[in-house]
Amino acid sequence: MIERFDPLKGERLRILDEDGQAAPGLDPNLSNDLLRTLYERMVQARAADAKALKLQRQGRLGTYAPSVGHEASQVGLASAMSRDDWFFPYFRDLGAFLTLGYPLADYYHFWMGNEAGLRTPDGLNIFPISIPVASQIPQAVGAGIAAKYRKLGIAVVATLGDGATSEGDFHEGLNYAGVFRTPNVFVCMNNQFAISVPRSRQSAAATLAQKAIAYGFPGVQVDGNDVLAVFAATWEALAVARSGGGPTLIEAYTYRMGDHTTSDDAARYRTKDEVQQWERRDPLARFRLYLGRKGLWDEAYEKEVQAAASDLVEKSVAEAEARPPASVDDIFAYTYAEAPPDLKAQRDELKASLPEGRR
C-alpha cells in the first residue's frame, strides 16, 4: 500500500475522511475488538494528557509536553507493533506508551520529576524518552543493526517531530539505516511546529516523507489524524523491516493542538482560525463516526470508555504521587555500575548536610 502513495507526487495515504467514511478499497477491515481497542487507547491518551496538564497547573507535575491531537498517530503506530519490536520514542508519545503497556503511573512519575518513572518495566522494549531532538534516531538504527546481527527478526521503531528532520542526527541516522538496510521504521510526527517555528522553516522539501528517497528507502506521508492510515502504513513498514526489506520513513501529517509544552503559549505564533480548522479534523471524532457506522459505538459505550479512562488516570496519578521521592542513594547509585570512592564520599557529605527526613 505504501508504494501507491508517492510523496513526490503529493500523494498522502488517508483511509478515513473527516466524516469517518473509509475510502473504497483501503479499509484494512480490522477486527471489531481491535477497532474498539484503538478507540479506547485514544480516549485514554487524551484523558491522561488532559490530566497531566491540570497537574502541571496545580504544581503537581513539571514542565509537560502535551500530546493532544496526536492520538491517532501515537496509538496507530504502537498498535501495529508486536511485543518483540523495540521502540525509541521522542518526548511526545503518550498514546504510544500507553498502547505498548507502559504503566501510566510511571509515565506521570517521570514528568513529575523522578527518574524512576523512566525505568521501563522488564519485558517491555521501550527506550527512555529522548529529549535532545533527533538523538534517538541513530540509537534506533544501532538497535536495528544489532537486531539484524542477532537475527532476531524484529523491527525497531523511532518517533520524531518535524523539527527533528533538520537535525544532523536525522540525516546521519537515516543514512546509516539505508546503508545497513536496518529493520527500522521511522515515524515523523509532522505536527507543523517546532515550538513556534513552522514546518515551512524546517525544510524547503514539499514533504518530509520524500527525504527517505535520498537515503535509498521508501517514505510515505499519511494522514496522522487517521488512526487506520497510521496503523496500516506502520503495519506494512514493520512487516517489510522484519523480513529484511529495510527501513521506511512514515510522515504522519498532523497538528499539535496544544502548546509545545506548558511553558509555551502557541497563541503567540498561530491563529485561532488555523487551530479551529484542525479541530474539525479531530482524530477521535473521526474514528467515533467510523465506529458508529459499523455499529461499534453508541452513547452507552462512550460513557463506559470515558469512565474507564478516567479511572485509569486517577489511579495512576494516585499511584505516582504515593511513591516516595528519590533518596540521596537513588540519585548517586546509578552513575556507574559501582560507585568510585570519591562519589561515595560526595554522597556521604551531602547526606550529612541534610535533615534526617531528606537523606
Next chain:
Amino acid sequence: MIMTMVQAINRALAGEMERDDKVVVFGEDVGRDGGVFRATEGLFDEFGPERVMDTPLAESAAVGAAIGMAALGLRPVPEIQFMGFIYPAFNQIVSHVARLRNRTRGRFTAPLTIRTPYGAGIKALEHHSESTEAFFCHIPGLTVVVPSSPTDAKGLLAASIRSDDPVIFLEPTKLYRAEKQDVPETPYELPLRQAAVIREGRDLTIVAWGAMIPVAREAATAAEAGGVSVEIIDLRTLSPMDRGTIVASVQKTGRALVLHEAPKTCGLGAEIAATIGESALLSLKAPVMRVTAPDITVPLLKSEDLYYPGPERVLRAIRNLMEY
C-alpha cells in the same frame, strides 16, 4: 610476543572478539583498510563484515548506534578516527551514553568503548593533535582511560570492553609505535580506576599519563643525575581518578608536579592539584606545579615542538620545586 602499542590494541580487540561474540567493531576505515593507524588490521578477515563494520562518515551516528546496539545486548567498540573529530558525537556521549544508566535507574546501560587516537607529536595536520580529555572527565558516568605502553594498552582495553560502564579509550598516537614490549598473547585485564607507580622516588611526584610518560621518565632520569629522586605516577584511568595513589605518593615525597599535554586552564592538572591541596596539604614542601601545554590553539606541525611539553620544561619545574 614483541609488539607495539597499536599491535597490542589490535590483539586486545581480536582477543575480546574471540571471547565474546557480542563485541563488534565499527567506524570509518576500520574494515577492509584496517584503520588509518592499522589498529583493526586483519579483524575484517578474521571476524567478517558483520562484526567489523565500515560505516558512513558520521561520528554522532556511530556513537548513537553504539547505544542502540548495547540496548540489544552487544558490546560495541566504535572507533572515532581522531579525537579532533569526536565533537559531532558529543551530544550522544554527554546526553545519552554517560547518563543512560542513571536516567533509567539501571534498566538500560551503555557498556560501550569509544576508541580514539589522540594527542600531539606525530606532525599531523590541523585538528589531529588535540588533547581534550578534560571535557570527558567532567561528565559523570564516563570512564576515561589512557594507556602509555603496549602491555597496558592491551590489558586496559580488554578491561574497558568488559566494563559495564561506558569508556572513552584515548590512544596516544605518539606512542602507537614508539616502543615495543613483550606482551602476553592470551587475553588479560588490567584494572581500571587504578593508577600505577611506574618509578619510585623520594623527593618529588610527577603525575602524568599517555604520551607524557616518556617525557616524565626522561626528565626523572636527568634529575636523578642531579641527585633528585623522582616518583612517577601513570594515572591510566583519568576518570574516575585514583586519588588515593596520588595522595599517598605526595604524602611521601612532599612535592608534586602534574604534567599534561592539554592546555593548562581547567585541565586535569587543576583537579589533581586541588585533590592534593585537600588531602596532602601539610605534607607539601612547595606548591603543586603544573607543566602543560599553554592556553593556545595547537600550532601546526612546524611549531608543534614549541607547544608540546618536553623534558627540559619538566626539569626546570623540578628544579624550581626543589629550590622553593
